[in-house]
Amino acid sequence: MGSRWLVPIPRDYVAAGPTPDMNVDADLSALREYLASAGVDGYLIDDDAEDADQRYVSGFTAPDPYQTLVTRDGGVHLLVSGLEYGRASTDADADSVTRRAAYDYQELVADHGQYEGTVRTIAAFLADRGVDSIAVPHAFPTGTADGLRERGIDVAVEREGIVADIRATKTDWEIEQIRESQRANQAAMARAEELIATADVEDGILVRDGEPLTSERVKEEIEVTLLRHGCALDETIVACGADGADPHDRGSGPLEPDELIVIDIFPRDKETGYFADMTRTFARGDPGAEARRRYEVTREAYEAALGAVEAGVTGADVHGVACDVIERAGYETLRSDPNTDTGFIHSTGHGVGLDIHEQPSVAPAGGELEPGHVISIEPGIYDPAVGGVRIEDLVVVTENGYENLTDYRVALEPTAD
Known part of the structure; x- marks a missing residue:
């Protein structure tokens, strides 16, 4: 025929x-x-x-x-x-x-x-x-x-x-490619953190070399660093203050002291095509007691969700653990209020590989996790009045837990180390 x-x-x-x-x-x-x-x-x-x-x-x-x-x-x-x-x-x-x-x-x-x-x-x-x-x-x-x-x-x-x-189930070779992409990601995050940590504070904004330290300037340094490590990205997130309260707001304009700054980098290796993903939240100065509390609650949810990861549990189970922590602290989640605009307003994670968002899902309908699944763990809490907090690592599921492909400290105060 x-x-x-x-x-x-x-x-x-x-x-x-x-x-x-x-x-x-x-x-x-x-x-x-x-x-x-x-x-x-x-x-x-x-x-x-x-x-x-x-x-x-x-x-x-x-x-x-x-x-x-x-x-x-x-x-x-x-x-x-x-x-x-x-x-x-x-x-x-x-x-x-x-x-x-x-x-x-x-x-x-x-x-x-x-x-x-x-x-x-x-x-x-x-x-x-x-x-x-x-x-x-x-x-x-x-x-x-x-x-x-x-x-x-x-x-x-x-x-x-x-x-x-x-x-969704990665081979050993694939896991190594994602690990390499994440290493490049870590170098880019370190450059961004250094810029924030070493900036001067003048007239309510961060300043480097006599010029405002803007979201755009930090993103440019992130991109240059990634290129030097064989990776590239179409866009990244450096969002300060109220901008960071929208999980996918890319951020713009001068960065400010005493505000939460969400940095989410998701590069792709130019040769192999495998993505990485990592988020850290920093504050240069004192963002206030409520912002610090939200940071600690997010960190507790992130650690609890990581602890729940192992083969045989579902993505829904892991997401539920993160929601438990955030709800106990008095913040809304989409589980407690599907219509909420503040609190934890997205899923806990997603698969990462040749696509930045792929199977499996770490979300209310997420299925069973299997050895070789590579997933992000990224709870967050958001409110325009306070800003946004998100912490994200990339891990591979194992029979008895997980292997973290991310080797980067979690801390609110930025350093130049």
């Missing part, structure tokens, strides 16, 4: 070894079992490497969309442009790599237009591997799916996110 129009041509694909940059050694057995139970021939991803599933399964990165096919026997096959063919042939963790030219891609585009030419090329690629039916991720392009159906290929949406579930 779907290949009646295809003129027979020699196949142009080669066996490819794993890239040294993406040595995940992924276990796709759960995906193979799904394909067998669903009675489909393969699983197709059509996206660029910004899609974490695409990068994970293919072991390859490219800025433009390419196709990755996983067949029922577990084979991984890539369809790429001629521009990416050489690199994919050496770097991708795939059994074969085929260039679009093997299916007269340019001629098809010339005759039928970009959309139809691309669909016909993908259909030929599938037919060449005996694939008449595919499962696709829920974010699969609708246009591609409709076009393939018109070419006689059965397309069904895989709704459960099997690849995302597979990615």
Whole structure:
């Protein structure tokens, strides 16, 4: 089916070894079992490497969309442009790599237009591997799916996110990449803390080298430090005072003494693509008794949640422990008041890997934690009248507890050490 129009041509694909940059050694057995139970021939991803599933399964990165096919026997096959063919042939963790030219891609585009030419090329690629039916991720392009159906290929949406579930359990190699990203993160946090600790106080703001120490200036230093450690980020949070009471306010303007300053850095390694995540809250001077109390309660919730982490407990259990501490101290949580705008107004954590937010969830509906899950633990308390407090570490779940991938002190007073 779907290949009646295809003129027979020699196949142009080669066996490819794993890239040294993406040595995940992924276990796709759960995906193979799904394909067998669903009675489909393969699983197709059509996206660029910004899609974490695409990068994970293919072991390859490219800025433009390419196709990755996983067949029922577990084979991984890539369809790429001629521009990416050489690199994919050496770097991708795939059994074969085929260039679009093997299916007269340019001629098809010339005759039928970009959309139809691309669909016909993908259909030929599938037919060449005996694939008449595919499962696709829920974010699969609708246009591609409709076009393939018109070419006689059965397309069904895989709704459960099997690849995302597979990615949630990290290999030893992946854990080491996240650890390295977190080390870079710690260097950036140390630079930010140093700037705050060594600033002068003039006319109610922090000043460095005669210029106001702004959120933007600290973020710039964070980014420069991360680049020197092989990481980058699109944005980060340096939020002072009322800005810090909104958990995702990036912060702006001069930093002030006697105010809480929330710094949340979540960089990605430029080579491997693995994220890190860490938050610390500082105050240069005295933020007041209520702010200090909120800091200590948040720290107690953070420590209690860490202590609850181990294989077999649920993310909901860990979140509940953090809520218990904060509620006992007299602050609202979304558990005690789903409509509250102040207090603990987010979940306790999330998975971190090729996406900054991925499975598992450390939240009211969070499922069972398993060895190899990498999660953030980040309770916080927020109120515009006081500011925001959040403390966050990144840990890997083990059979009997957790291993903390973060080695950075927790303290309200910043230092230059």
